[in-house]
Amino acid sequence: MNEPPADAALPRSPELMNANETGLLVVDAQxxxxxxxxxxxxxxxxCRRLLDAATVLGVARAGTEQYPEKLGGLAAPxxxxxxxxxxxxxxxxxxxxxxxxxxxxxxxxxxxxxxxETHVCIQQTAFDLLAxxxxxxxxxxxxxxxxxxxxxxxxxxxxxxGVVLTTTEAAMFEWCRVAGTPEFKQISALAKxxxxxx
Numbered sequence: 001m002n003e004p005p006a007d008a009a010l011p012r013s014p015e016l017m018n019a020n021e022t023g024l025l026v027v028d029a030q031x032x033x034x035x036x037x038x039x040x041x042x043x044x045x046x047c048r049r050l051l052d053a054a055t056v057l058g059v060a061r062a063g064t065e066q067y068p069e070k071l072g073g074l075a076a077p078x079x080x081x082x083x084x085x086x087x088x089x090x091x092x093x094x095x096x097x098x099x100x101x102x103x104x105x106x107x108x109x110x111x112x113x114x115x116x117e118t119h120v121c122i123q124q125t126a127f128d129l130l131a132x133x134x135x136x137x138x139x140x141x142x143x144x145x146x147x148x149x150x151x152x153x154x155x156x157x158x159x160x161x162g163v164v165l166t167t168t169e170a171a172m173f174e175w176c177r178v179a180g181t182p183e184f185k186q187i188s189a190l191a192k193x194x195x196x197x198x
Contacts, residue, residue, distance in 0.1 A: 015164070017110055017137060019057040019175040023103045024050055026063040026082060027093055027115030027122055032072045037116055037144050041196040044075045046142035046168040047114045049190045051081040053172040056186045060108060062099045064088055066121060091121045094128035110135040112171055114142035119154035126163050137164045139171055 012018070026047050034040035054061045063082035065074055067089055073079055086096040093099070103111075111134050113122055122143050129136045138158060145151045159165050166174075169191050176187045 017112065017171060017174045018177070019059045021108055022110040022112055022137075022175065023060040023062065023099075023108050024054045025093060025099070025111055025113050025115075025125070026051065026061070026074070026078055027113060027125060028064055028066040028071075028117075029075050029078055029115045030065055030068070030071050030073060031075055033066070033116055034075060036146050038146070039144050040116075043114075043116065043142055043144045044077060045193075045196050046139065047075075048077045048081070049168055049193065050112070050114055050139065050142060050171060051078065053175060053187055053190055055081070056183050057175045059175055060103055060106065062086065062096075062103075064093050064096055064099075064115075064121075066091070090124075092124035092128045093121070094125065094132075100129070100132065100134070109133075110137065112137040112139060112166070114139045114168075116143065117145035117150070118143045119145055119150035123154045123158055126158050127161065130162055135164070136162070137166050137171070139168050140165050141167050 029044060029047055051061060061082065063074055063078065064086045068087055074085060086099060088095045111129055113126055113136065115122060122138065126136045126138060140155060155165060172187050172190060176184055
């Protein structure tokens with residue numbers, strides 16, 4: 001039996017996200033909805049950092065807006081990084097099937113979800129993605145809602161169903177994988193940004 005050399009690297013865990021197999025989905029982080037979410041500034045900041053990291057590392061990205069005719073557009077720092085945006089009426093982003101068909105055609109099978117609200121559009125999207133066979137991740141510091149009880153209950157329910165809970169920085173460094181590259185320097189700069197005061 002041929003054994004690998006003693007200094008051979010371990011295989012990468014299937015629990016970890018890789019840039020070339022993951023899509024970033026920014027869900028309904030619209031100004032009118034954000035106006036009633038207590039930690040909205042932090043959520044937008046983390047969603048924006050995820051989008052910037054995705055751009056640096058070549059991660060596929062997409063965004064949705066819930067009933068934009070009534071609820072307005074995505075927050076400006078996010079909208080300027082996402083084009084085009086998918087419009088929907090259902091709470092779940094499952095209505096925007098073209099996003100997921102395109103990603104699957106490109107060989108993606110993981111989705112990292114961020115945006116609002118945790119217990120409505122995030123949760124319903126996560127469940128529909130699980131049902132469609134995706135590996136689903138939620139950045140807990142890049143989602144939120146009006147009431148803490150709804151946020152916490154939704155995170156518990158999603159995790160019990162198989163959604164992987166993570167954070168913005170954990171996701172960025174998983175995509176990056178290695179230090180010492182020009183990309184790492186940009187990811188490190190994103191990680192060192194000062195969080196907004198809420």
